[in-house]
Amino acid sequence: MKAIQVGLLGLGTVGTGVVKIVEGHQEDLSNQVGSPISIAQILVKDRTKARGVSIDPAKLTEDAWDIVRNPNIDVIVEVMGGISTTKDYILEALERGKHVVTANKDLMALHGQEILAKAREKGCDVLYEASVAGGIPIIRTLVEGFSSDRITKIMGIVNGTTNYILTKMSQEGAAYAEVLKEAQELGYAEADPTSDVEGLDAARKMTILSSLGFRANVSLEDVSAAGISGVSQLDIRYAKRLGYEVKLLGIAERQDDMISVSVQPTMIKASHPIASVNGVFNAVYVHGEAVGETMFYGAGAGELPTATSIVADLVAVVKNMKLGVNGRQAQLPYNVVKLKTDEQIASKFFLLLHVEDRAGVLAQIAQVFSNCDVSIESVMQPSAPYKSSTEIIIITHQASKAAMNQVMQAFSGLSAVREIKSVYRVEG
Amino acid sequence: MKAIQVGLLGLGTVGTGVVKIVEGHQEDLSNQVGSPISIAQILVKDRTKARGVSIDPAKLTEDAWDIVRNPNIDVIVEVMGGISTTKDYILEALERGKHVVTANKDLMALHGQEILAKAREKGCDVLYEASVAGGIPIIRTLVEGFSSDRITKIMGIVNGTTNYILTKMSQEGAAYAEVLKEAQELGYAEADPTSDVEGLDAARKMTILSSLGFRANVSLEDVSAAGISGVSQLDIRYAKRLGYEVKLLGIAERQDDMISVSVQPTMIKASHPIASVNGVFNAVYVHGEAVGETMFYGAGAGELPTATSIVADLVAVVKNMKLGVNGRQAQLPYNVVKLKTDEQIASKFFLLLHVEDRAGVLAQIAQVFSNCDVSIESVMQPSAPYKSSTEIIIITHQASKAAMNQVMQAFSGLSAVREIKSVYRVEG
Structure with a gap:
């Protein structure tokens, strides 16, 4: 039976994994799809470099167009990353009737709609689970799985770094800068960690998840992103005392x-299932009107x-x-x-x-909340850590972001408030 | 556009839920599948009974064959339960080219292969996610999701009762009989709770999960089942002291x-993600060679x-x-x-x-383990709770079930061992 010919764009970590699984599970895969799957051609940066897997050198090319234009290739697997050039390759592959599997969140978050529209036009599949x-x-x-339900909330830990x-900060009491350095040494964080630590990577993933979950066209600009570089040990310690964990x-x-x-x-209640997702693990919590709470x-x-x-x-x-x-099962956003x-x-x-640590300060602060129509759930005043000043921790009831902005504004004009050290959203 | 005609066998709790979702999400569903979905006929026990949803009485019938033989019905949704008669209905529906969606674990665990074979023969779908x-x-x-991977382990909390x-026993220190009674009053447990508490319900579900996960023909007789009726507060307290939870x-x-x-x-390490799945919630932990640890x-x-x-x-x-x-995507077991x-x-x-609480007893016990080639990871001897006797808690290293049976046998001939109070498998 004729083998399915796959063109692999990229042979980094993930590309190597794809080769390993396709070769290691050949019999299983063939049992499932009814014909062998062959990785026929692979894009690499340098044909002469040594590889973690043994590959016939004749399959390697340094020119992506070789693969995209190869009439024998049925499916393109894109794991090279990048946005604009990669988009050109993928659009051309679709134009030529090739199906596409990609792991490229940046591309799908930015140009997903254009790519999916082209796929639909050409009767091709574009799948991007990875x-x-x-x-x-x-x-x-x-x-x-949730096609019959109306999803009302998605909360995700979608960035492992x-x-x-x-x-590490929570379990070992280490400071942010210190742990970041360690993560870089272990290869969990990039030399330039901005995209991870400022929440940009997570924002791209949330663009994809919310588009699919809400069956709507959510674009990256719709997603507001803040990162973890301002999270301090103090925040984490107070969170724990109040029964919360800090998670991005x-x-x-x-x-x-x-x-x-x-x-x-975000401060998430310690008893919430997502609060105990630790280390480089990811989890996505989904709430549906009918199904209730689920987590993956x-x-x-x-x-x-x-x-x-x-490979799935x-x-x-x-x-x-x-x-x-092919190309007939794709879900276009209709909301x-x-x-x-x-x-x-x-x-x-x-x-x-x-x-400031003097009588009447708490009353002034409470008045600000009251003026802005924000009600307070709890106040904690630890025994004075400084000489003439102290810390106050407040958890509010449900309040609008706008009302909280008013509260912040009012505090900046209040001499008794020396500094707003932290503001977190609270969940769970 | 012509509506898809659904025949619903059963209008209990779940059947009512199906009616609610199909009617409440009609527009969403229609957007996804391109035509309306209509629940055309419903099997009930008593046509005159009052219902939690408003339904045109003309749609109700007390005879399942009315629905199974109705040429206008495209899809049968079976939520009536039962095994042998229900199987007859489903086989007849498939014979007549109707697709089947069922929530019936008993039926699928016992007769899944026969039903799936008939579906394949007739080009029909049989889906049973629920x-x-x-x-x-x-x-x-x-x-x-894991079609490309080789699944090596599935651990499930698949029985909510x-x-x-x-x-409740773990969090409130209550006794088994007491909590069972409460669960019965709340409707979480049946008047005859045998199927749940003796692990039979879970065994049927594991038959289905292991057949699919291992892509093999696992039958109910292949699954050994033990229940929770022997779990004591003592077991749970010692488990906690050693850092474990007891879960079925x-x-x-x-x-x-x-x-x-x-x-x-089973005693499962408290840090394992499945250990903190509480109450009536379910979770399935899957380990794949490539994907590693996942949980749902x-x-x-x-x-x-x-x-x-x-409805999905x-x-x-x-x-x-x-x-x-239809009928062309079903996966037949090939392993x-x-x-x-x-x-x-x-x-x-x-x-x-x-x-017995006397010198040399621990040495005798250790000798038994050694004779049976089982090595001990830890021993705990709490300060003597009785007069002339005491308790010993032992956790072994990996040992075969056969070796452990030998250990038990040897203990029964050892006068120093008054009683083997509990034996649990340990995971995590």
């Missing part, structure tokens, strides 16, 4: 046709977990080829949604204030 | 072509969570109808596997012994 949360089949779950850093959470919410999508360090947990990155998702997508593409139904304004986005908040 | 772990899309995940009971776990393991599938109360968490039962899975299956059936590919013998099944074990 682009979010590595080995967790969350895209399939959102599209198929930052979760590793926050876990992507949070997407929907009410009727209004949505909000954001990424920020697993490795967010890594050679083999990510390659598992890519490849199996799906080949099954569709056998059935002759038109509006972004919530700051008046409409509500949550509890945690505040850590550095204030 | 039969295991209610709202968690675990079947879809095993079949599609027993997890509720064990959680279904455990399916595969090594090459050898498998074992069992259900038993959610409601295991309930009107709407279960109905979510059923219905959406999948209708999509396949539109594509003309021929053998059951492991007791010599080949290995785990750590926890033992709680009631022994």
Whole structure:
């Protein structure tokens, strides 16, 4: 039986994993799809470099167009990363009737709609399970598993680097800079960690998850992102005392046709299932009107977990080829949604204030909250850590982001408040 | 556009949930599948009974054959339960070219292969996501999400009743009989709780999960089952002291072509993600060679969570109808596997012994383990709770079930051991 010919764009960590799985599980795969799967051609940066897998050198090329234009290739697996050139390759491959499996979250977050539209036009599949949360089949779950439900909330730990850093800070009491350095040495964080630690990587993934979960066209600009570089040991210690963990959470919410999508360090109640997701692991918590609470947990990155998702997508593409139904199962977004304004986005908040230690200060602070119509759930005043000043920790009831901004503004004009040390969203 | 006609067998809790979701999400569903979905006919026990949903009485029938033989019905949704008669209905429906969605774990565990073979013969779909772990899309995940991987272990909390009971026993220190009674009053446990508390319900679900996960033909007789009726407060307290929780776990393991599938109360390390799954929630932990550790968490039962899975299956059936590919995606088991013998099944074990409190007893006990080639990881001897006797808690290293049986046998001939109070498998 004729083998399915795969062109692999990229032979880094994940690409190598794809080769290993396709070769190691050849019999299993063939049993499932009814014909062998062959990796026929591979794009590499340097043909002469030594590899972690043994590959016939005749399969290697340094020119992506060789693969994209190769008429024998049925499916392109893209694990080279990058945005603009990679998009050109993928659009050209689709134009030529090739199906595409990609792990490229940046590309899908920025140009997903254009790529999916081209795929639909050409009757081709574009699958991208590996682009979010590595080995967790969350895209399939959102599209198929919850097809009958209305998803109201998605909360994700979708960046392993930052979760590793926050876990270490929480468990070992280490400082942010110190743990970041260690993560860089271990290869968990990049030399330039901005994209991870400032929440940009997570924002791209939340763009993809919220588009699918809400069946709407969410673009990257719709997602507000804040990172973890400001998270201090003090924040984490107070969070623990109050029964919370600090996690970088992507949070997407929907009410009727209004949505909000954001990424920020968040205080999450320790008893919430997502609070105990530690280290480089990822998890996506999904709340549906009918299904209630669910959570999906697993490795967010890594050679083999990510390659598992890519090869599962490849199996799906080949099954569709056998059935002759490629490009016909893709879900186009059909909900038109509006972004919530700051008046409409509500949550509890945690505040850590550095204030003067004298009678009447708490009353002044409480008055500010009251003026802004924000009610307080609890106040904690630890025994004075400084000479003439102290710290106050406040957790509010549900309040709008706009009201909280007013509170901040009022504090900046209040001499008794020396510094607003931290403000966190609170969940769970 | 012509509506898809659904015949619903059963209008209990879950059936009512299906009606609610199909009617409440009509627009969403129609957007996804391209035509309306209509519940055309419903089997009920008593046509005159008052219902939780408003239904045109003309749709109700008390005779299942009315629905099964109705030429206008495209898809049968079976939520009536039962085995032998229900099987007849389903086989007849398939014979007549109707697709089937079922939540019936008993039926699928006992007659799944026969039903799937008939479906394949007739080009029909049989989907049964709701039969295991209610709202968690675990079947879809095993079949599609991990299609490229080789699954080596599945551990599931797949029975909500027993997890509720064990959680209450662990969190509130209540006795088994007391919590069971409370669960019965709350409707979480049946008047005759045997199927739940003796692990039979979980065994049926593990039959389904292991068949799909290992892509093999696992039958119910292959699954050994033990329940929770013997779990005592003493066991739970010692487990906690050693850093474990007691959970009723279904455990399916595969090594090459050898498998074992069992259900038993198990001591699971408190830090393992499945250890903190509490109350009526379900979770399935899956370990794959490539993907590593993953876990899927959610409601295991309930009107709407279960109905979510059923309607998601219905959406999948209708999509396949539109594509003309029904019955062609079903995965037949292609791995021929053998059951492991007791010599080949290995785990750590926890033992709680009631022994005489005199010098030399521990040495005798240690000698028994040594004779049977079982090595000990830790021994705990709490300060003597009785007058002339005491308790010893032992955790072994990995040992075969056969070796542990030998140990038990030897203890029964040892006068210093008054009673073997408990033996648990240990995981995590």
